[in-house]
Amino acid sequence: MRRLLLVLVALPLVLLPGRTTLAPWTDPAPPRTTSTLSALSLVAPTLSCATRGILTLTVADVTWSPSSFPAPLSYSAVIVQAPGLNLSVTANSLTTVSPSLLSTLLGSWVTLRVTGTLPGTAWTTSSDIQLYVGLAGLSVSCP
Numbered sequence: 001m002r003r004l005l006l007v008l009v010a011l012p013l014v015l016l017p018g019r020t021t022l023a024p025w026t027d028p029a030p031p032r033t034t035s036t037l038s039a040l041s042l043v044a045p046t047l048s049c050a051t052r053g054i055l056t057l058t059v060a061d062v063t064w065s066p067s068s069f070p071a072p073l074s075y076s077a078v079i080v081q082a083p084g085l086n087l088s089v090t091a092n093s094l095t096t097v098s099p100s101l102l103s104t105l106l107g108s109w110v111t112l113r114v115t116g117t118l119p120g121t122a123w124t125t126s127s128d129i130q131l132y133v134g135l136a137g138l139s140v141s142c143p
Contacts, residue, residue, distance in 0.1 A: 042125035049142035073116035080111040107135035
């Protein structure tokens with residue numbers, strides 16, 4: 001009898017649906033904005049050039065102001081006509097081009113390209129400047 005009483009008390013609890021704790025809800029309207037998003041762009045370096053040394057043996061210093069927006073960029077410099085000839089960049093703002101670096105390009109104009117890269121991304125920006133490598137191989141001059 002006790003078992004039958006227990007079954008009769010427990011049976012409605014098992015068979016009847018329980019009360020739900022879920023409250024009804026609705027999605028609010030999406031937020032409205034008054035401005036638009038625009039893509040960030042990296043600022044290309046503005047290159048300047050100065051020569052130093054004696055008239056017959058000169059080197060060119062190419063300088064620029066390093067960008068810090070949206071974060072500091074890292075810079076590299078190459079001679080376009082000499083792929084694989086990477087120039088050393090000092091303090092992200094100076095590279096020195098000597099005639100010995102360009103010995104295979106004597107008596108010609110060359111293009112130096114400085115590329116800024118935003119670390120951790122594929123974002124790059126670059127600027128070019130023309131340099132003249134002396135015919136005798138003793139000088140590099142700026143335009």
